[in-house]
Amino acid sequence: MKTGLVELSLTMRSSYKFSKDAKELYFVTFTIVEWIPLFTKSKYCDIVIKNLEFYRKNQGLKVHYLVIMPDHVHLILSSPNNLSDTVRNMKSYMARELIDNLKFDKRKWVLNSLKYYKKKSKLESQYQLWQEGSHPEMITFKKMLVQKIEYLHFNPVKIGLVREPEDWIYSSASYYADQDSIMDFDEIQL
Numbered sequence: 001m002k003t004g005l006v007e008l009s010l011t012m013r014s015s016y017k018f019s020k021d022a023k024e025l026y027f028v029t030f031t032i033v034e035w036i037p038l039f040t041k042s043k044y045c046d047i048v049i050k051n052l053e054f055y056r057k058n059q060g061l062k063v064h065y066l067v068i069m070p071d072h073v074h075l076i077l078s079s080p081n082n083l084s085d086t087v088r089n090m091k092s093y094m095a096r097e098l099i100d101n102l103k104f105d106k107r108k109w110v111l112n113s114l115k116y117y118k119k120k121s122k123l124e125s126q127y128q129l130w131q132e133g134s135h136p137e138m139i140t141f142k143k144m145l146v147q148k149i150e151y152l153h154f155n156p157v158k159i160g161l162v163r164e165p166e167d168w169i170y171s172s173a174s175y176y177a178d179q180d181s182i183m184d185f186d187e188i189q190l
Contacts, residue, residue, distance in 0.1 A: 018084035018136050025064070025188065026083060027148045028134040030073040030091060033117040036110060037070040038129075043105075044098060045170045048073060049183055051094045059086055062186040067152045068170035069159075074152045076139065078188070087134050095129040145188075 018026065032038050039045050045068045052075075055061035061083075065076040079086050102111050111127065118128035139145045156168035165173035175181035 018087075019138065024083075025076065025078045025139040025145070027137045027139055027152075028075050028077060028087060030075075030094075030134055031131040032071045033114060033128050033131050035071040036113050036117075038098065038102075038110060039068050039070050039073075039170070042169075043101065047097050047101065048094060049170075051090055051097070053183055055086060055090050056186070061086055061090070062188075063183070064186050064188050065149055065152055065172045066170070066183075066185070067155050067168065067172070069155055074155065076145075076148060076152070078186075084136075087136075091130050091134070095127075098129055099127050 039048070048068055052061070052063050052066070056063055060080045062078040063075060064078065065074075067074050077083060077087070099111070099114070102114075114127040114129055118125070119132070137148075139148060153165035153171060153173040156162050156171065157165055162168045165171060166177040166179055168174075169182055172181070172185050175183075175185050
């Protein structure tokens with residue numbers, strides 16, 4: 001089974017924020033406001049995949065591991081560029097595209113919820129799709145990486161969506177099990 005792990009030896013740093021240039025390896029989570037189950041249709045999951053592929057090809061984003069759950073997304077990412085800026089821009093673009101598709105699909109209850117839970121300080125938009133932040137955790141040693149990969153891949157198993165991690169289509173587990181995968185993933189180069 002592929003792990004995508006070449007070699008990992010990092011030093012400890014504070015967690016839950018990107019470092020200044022954010023070129024390290026991070027575990028991040030994008031959560032829909034109030035945990036609204038948006039990713040229950042493949043169309044919306046495919047928007048996330050399409051955006052990840054765009055940022056891989058055009059912005060140097062490295063997507064190492066992924067799972068898309070009904071109400072959140074977990075990723076292990078790195079980038080030769082400023083990862084904080086890349087994540088912020090990607091989440092913003094994804095939110096606009098997802099909201100446009102929700103409008104097109106007339107998913108009024110979801111749109112009404114995104115409007116209701118929008119922070120009052122967000123004056124520039126009618127809706128808020130993502131909870132603020134992405135809870136970035138810098139991966140500082142191999143044991144932590146393995147723990148994050150297992151947590152991420154077993155998320156769909158834990159809540160009873162599938163029996164085996166590689167059975168969840170919107171996950172990197174199938175890729176690392178040498179099965180058909182929703183996208184290609186980047187080997188960790190540290």
